[in-house]
Amino acid sequence: MAQDTLRCFMEIKEFQNIMRELYAHNDRRRGKDKTMLWLVEEVGELAEAVRREDEAGIREEIADTLAWVGSLANLYGIDLEEAFLEKYxxxxxxxxxxxxxxxx
Ligand SMILES: [Zn+2]
Known part of the structure; x- marks a missing residue:
């Protein structure tokens, strides 16, 4: 556990695997449409934090937004690293x- 907390980087595939291990069962139960709604809600919270110039809030909400992108990608079986490199x-x-x- 200590080793995990000391790490300062994570590969995209590792991030997506962690999201799968933590939340795949919840993501499947919730479904794609509701997962998309949660992502939009988090983006709204991020926008609010940016509007307030709340740096701690931005940090938290940007992490939440990334997490929901991971959940949505997992539900669609999309490899984020591959998809990103195809586009960029x-x-x-x-x-x-x-x-x-x-x-x-
Ligand atoms: Zn350009």
Whole structure:
């Protein structure tokens, strides 16, 4: 346990596996639509924390948002690491550059 708390990085696959181990049974029972609603609710809470410039709240809500993205990906059998690299293969998918040269 101490080793876990001292680690300072985690691979995306590991994150997704942990989410699966912790919550797959709850995610399946809740279903895709309700899991999506929870994700939207967390994004709303993140927006509220950003609006208040509540740095501790932003930290907490951004973690919750990531967790719900993991749950949703698991329900759809999507490998987040693969999906991300397909869309963002170390360069901007719009301009094809690194760093991006798009204006926004
Ligand atoms: Zn770009």
């Amino acid at each position: 293969p170390y360069r901007c998918p719009t301009c094809g550059q690194k760093p991006c040269i798009c204006t926004d």
